[in-house]
Amino acid sequence: MQNFELYNPVRVAFGIGESKNIVKHVKKLGKKALIVSYDDITFLESLLSDIETQLTNGGIDVIKFYRVKANPLLCHIKEATEICKKEGVDFCIGVGGGSVMDSTKAIAAGTLYKNDLWNMFVSRHDGFVSIPPEESLPTVMIPTLPATSSEMNCIAVATNEVTQEKAYIVAPTLYPTVSIIDPSLTCTLPIYQTAVGAVDAMSHVLEAYLNGDQNSPLQDRLHEGLIVTIIDELREIIKDPLNVEHRATMQWAASLAWNGYLQSGLNATTPMHQMGHVLSALYNTPHGVTLAIFIDSYFRYTCTLNEEREARFALLGEKVFGLSRDGKTNHQVAEETAMCFIKFMDEVGVPHTLSAANIPVSDIEKIADEIVAHGCDSEGMLPSIPKIGREGIVNILKMAK
Ligand SMILES: [Fe+2]
Structure with a gap:
């Protein structure tokens, strides 16, 4: 075994029905949330509606960004960061699988990033030395698909639609603040x-x-x-x-x-x-x-x-x-x-x-x-x-x- 340094600050709330307690887990994070999910929310409609209601009843303003595609695109991440800046969003909530959670991390970090967002991505082969983000809005993950571990790691993957390059960000600031992992959300997954x-x-x-x-x-x-x-x-x-x-x-x-x-x-x-x-x-x-x-x-x-x-x-x-x-x-x-x-x-x-x-x-x-x-x-x-x-x-x- 080689020497290593381990750091994983994600607070995990794991349990059947835990997605009914969202306000308890996020109330310290601010008063305005961006909810991020897929462009097709057919299978998540009732869950998203329930989350919106919980947040609104808990005094948290909700802005919806339901545009993410499987294999998420940089252009949508950019679009969402502009919304966060304009609306003064305090934190971001990702509801979905790896594509949504990765996008949520990139949006939260991208909102505070001073350079072109593509500069955050470390996996690039155009000779550019990337500049990983050092700060991020808080993020909350509500995974609906067991797969990527995005809810517990500091990685975000996205595709640059111009260069057709799928690349990733690795930065400690990308660790989610809270992950609410409710297995009952996956029971209807095909x-x-x-x-x-x-x-x-x-x-x-x-x-x-x-x-x-x-x-x-x-x-x-x-x-x-x-x-x-x-x-x-x-x-x-x-x-x-x-x-x-x-x-x-x-x-x-x-x-x-x-x-x-x-x-x-x-x-x-x-x-x-x-x-x-x-x-x-x-x-x-x-x-x-x-x-x-x-x-x-x-x-x-x-x-x-x-x-x-x-x-x-x-x-x-x-x-x-x-x-x-x-x-x-x-x-x-x-x-x-x-x-x-x-x-x-x-x-x-x-x-x-x-x-x-x-x-x-x-x-x-x-x-x-x-x-x-x-x-x-x-x-x-x-x-x-x-x-x-x-x-x-x-x-x-x-x-x-
Ligand atoms: Fe993977």
């Missing part, structure tokens, strides 16, 4: 969205397990336990979608998956996310689906690269799927592990190939160029163990057909 969100959460754990420090037994066991939990709970939710206990476990698992605790001491990289962001930016593919594509192809590609990789994948298969290693080589068990994940994604109905996700396979060279431009280091290598160059990226994409 199975497909639940499964895609679960794959995102699972991929956060897998990225760190496979591409972080490999000598951290405690962190390994925590990761393996979280992956097993996400797999088990998704199966239970598919059988019984209204079971709030399973929804609660899934939501807490997703929150823990990328909130900094599991990643402590690993110094992990996120190659699947780096490649997945390119697919989202080019084809608007849902985030979790892009990760399913690379859980399939990146796994099959990398688990054959060298003996250390094979041993790591074999360990993963043994701990997560209970694979026997008796009389088998690490290579054989590593391949079985990759197949277990692929079968699981088939079982839960998440597409995991380019063609199943309606991404043209004729674009593979173009996608590889974009990954090198936007997801690789200054030497054109994808941060992975081991690092992967353009040729390897093309091979991964070919395996993803």
